[in-house]
Amino acid sequence: MSLILLRSTASRDSSRTRLLTGCLVGILVLIAVLILPGRAFAHAALVATDPADGAVLTQSPAQFSLTFSEPVSPLVLTLVRPDGSRLALTSFRLNDQTVEIDNPETLKSGTHVLSWRVVSADGHPVGGSALFSIGAPSAAPTAGEAVDWTLRAAIWAARLFFYAGLFLGVGGAFALAWLAGDGRRGQCFVAAALLLGLVAAPVSLGLQGLDGLGATLAWFPSPTVWKTAVETSFVWTVLIGLIALGVALLSLAGPAGLRKLSASGALLGVGAALAVSGHASAAEPQWLTRPLVFLHGTAIAFWAGSLAPLGLALRREPAEAKAFLRRFSRAILPVVIVLAASGLVLAIIQVQEPAALINTSYGRLLLLKLALLLFLFTLAAVNRWTLTAPAQAGDTEVQRRLVRSIGIEVVIVLAIFGVAAGWRFTPPPRALAIAAAQPxxxxxxxxxxxxxxxxxxxxxxxxxxxxxxxxxxxxxxxxxxxxxxxxxxxxxxxxxxxxxxxxxxxxxxxxxxxxxxxxxxxxxxxxxxxxxxxxxxxxxxxxxxx
The missing domain is CATH 2.60.40.1930 (Macroglobulin (MG2) domain)
Structure with missing residues (x-):
């Protein structure tokens, strides 16, 4: 009889696992569908070119200029001649939001393409091209570049694993140091998440360089790729993130006296890493957005990082996990308030008007994230006010239900990370509005x-x-x-x-x-x-x- 019960329990657990896995895959597919219709934009948007796109000039210009909606740093500037040959443009000046580019030669008759790739203040590269003709138009040379979906998938995956390391790893180390007491359940999971983040962080940086240059994955080891990567603001996110991940890993093996201090410093490092680059932190006014991003990231790490150690402790050592559950239950409410308030303000700044939630890829991803958050908040509320007290009282059935519910929360959190990683390829409506307002x-x-x-x-x-x-x-x-x-x-x-x-x-x-x-x-x-x-x-x- 017990064997039958064990098989039945295993079957139910396997079904739940398949169901959760299927839900996560479905959510990731939905993320891809939401971002596929749009092109890969970043904060900076091209406002004007000189010569203007499609212009026909009587003589060769002495220089070119590109004006953007915000200051940028050029990565690659190329002139494609009518015969298809390419000329690298290496002499340029930055004048506020305009890149002034010297033309090193007298151009011949025909249609030319000015191809550019720049990186904006938030660390995201963006590229494009403009056509102009000398004398009379000719057949336009090929200068376009197809979207490298393999590279884009690698960027998304690396960013997702980096987030998992920061939030689940660093947050988990903080939970073990401050909430778990002497319990160490979940330490292996936390260590694995931290190691995953330590690998994903430099990989993300290298992929940033590839994206900046518009190169393929085969160029990943190239010094030029890494030189380009470290010239973007994302390098600070990676450096601070690596420090936070390393300090959190040390807190797992360090002496008890330094464990809490190390874990606290690592948690603050998560907020700092997110605040130094990215869509939200680059928004104005930065005196408001950067602190909000810091608070938002720190709150996410506290909540998300506590889930796996708490669930594993309740599953393996329910009696010893009661103190862990009690401390987490007391702390989570103000953390969720900070998380929700900071996220709401940042969303208002980025979206600006309700119609952008439907009309833009960024807005649609935000709606998906909000739907997942609503599900997560509802589940967390049920756990907090329905299951926590009986679980603390020793009700084993309720403890099992709580463990399953926490597992579902972890899956939802991973899906939210996937949505956030998808924002890498979408411009916030705020940036689109700035570009649209430019003359x-x-x-x-x-x-x-x-x-x-x-x-x-x-x-x-x-x-x-x-x-x-x-x-x-x-x-x-x-x-x-x-x-x-x-x-x-x-x-x-x-x-x-x-x-x-x-x-x-x-x-x-x-x-x-x-x-x-x-x-x-x-x-x-x-x-x-x-x-x-x-x-x-x-x-x-x-x-x-x-």
């Missing part, structure tokens, strides 16, 4: 006159136009009247004509201008130089979608 500018130059035209914001909708008018040799031009004419004949839209006013600051302005569609428009300025002379200058203008 689009063009320079129009003819022998008779020239102008700098800026449309703010540079997307379809209500905008304002600002113009600086000069003579063809950069001298002042006291125009009597300036009219802005926007046309898009391929969309069947009649030209939009608006007279500009002169506010007295040396510019001409058109306010409350509505551009109905994104895409390439033709911008023309009709400049009345005198009662008998009208100068018309024009150039293409790319308007972004909202």
């Amino acid at each position: 689009v500018s063009i320079h129009i130059h003819t022998l008779e006159a020239m102008a700098d035209l800026s449309i703010t914001p540079g997307h379809a909708g209500e905008v304002a136009a600002s113009m600086v008018i000069m003579t063809g040799d950069f001298g002042p031009l006291d125009a009597k009247q300036v009219t802005l004419v926007l046309s898009k004949p391929d969309s069947g839209i009649e030209p939009i004509k608006r007279p500009a006013r002169k506010p007295g600051d040396g510019t001409w302005r058109v306010d409350n201008l509505v551009i109905p569609l994104p895409g390439r428009w033709n911008a023309r300025l009709d400049i009345l130089v005198s009662d008998f002379e009208m100068v018309k200058i024009e150039a293409p203008l790319d308007i972004r979608a909202q």
Whole structure:
């Protein structure tokens, strides 16, 4: 009879394991589905190029420029000639949010591609290209790069294992030092998580370098890859994380007197590692977001790290685990409050408006994370207020139920880590809004006159136009009247004509201008130089979608 019961119990445990594994796999597949439709973006977004994308120039430019929504550091800058040959652009200057690039040669006729790859302040690389032609357009040379899904999967997996080391490993070491008393159940699990994190951290850094250069996994050992990696802000996350993981590992084997101190320092290191780079920590105002990320990460490590040691202690040594359970039950409520409050504020800063939860990959991943958190909080509440007291009283059946529930919590936590790792490939709506609000500018130059035209914001909708008018040799031009004419004949839209006013600051302005569609428009300025002379200058203008 006992053999039958053992087989029945084993069968149920096996079924639960398969069910939990299936749920985790399903969640990971859902994460992939949510991020597949979008491209790999980072915080920085390209606002303008000079020459403008698609521009046709009469002569070779002396330099190029790339303007982003925030300051960046160039990783790779390349000019692809019409014949497909490549020229590395190594001479550049950083001017606030603009990368000014020297052109080392006189370009021949035909279509060229300016290819760029930069890293933004949060440590995430992003790349792209712009086409322009000298004289007349020709067949565009190939400069695009396909998404390396193998590399992207490796980046995601390494980030997931790094998180597991930080949260389950360091948090577990803290729980063993402060909550478990003399119990050491779960120490092997915690040590394994820490070792996993120690391996995943440098691997993540190397993959960051590969992603920055747009290289394949075969280039992983290359010194150039690692040099690129250490030039990003993510290197500080890895360094601090390695220190935290190492100190936590020492706390497991160190003397009892230093165990609590080492584990506390390691736990604080988790929060610091997350606060020095990443989407949330790079958001403004950083005096608020960085401390919130620190608190959020520390709270996650405390809660998630305590689960496995607590569950193993309840399963193997239920009598000795009562004190562990009591201490955890007392401490977890304020920790969850800090976790939820900091996460809510960070989410509001990143998302900004409810529609972004549906319209962006970042928002959809956030909704998935919130759904998992709701499930986790509900399960934790049931454990806290329904199962904890009977388990402490020695009810063995309730203790078994609590162990199973804690196991489910661990699976949910791993799924949440997987969602967080997926954010590596999505831009927060906050960054998209910053990029959308940036102006689009063009320079129009003819022998008779020239102008700098800026449309703010540079997307379809209500905008304002600002113009600086000069003579063809950069001298002042006291125009009597300036009219802005926007046309898009391929969309069947009649030209939009608006007279500009002169506010007295040396510019001409058109306010409350509505551009109905994104895409390439033709911008023309009709400049009345005198009662008998009208100068018309024009150039293409790319308007972004909202």
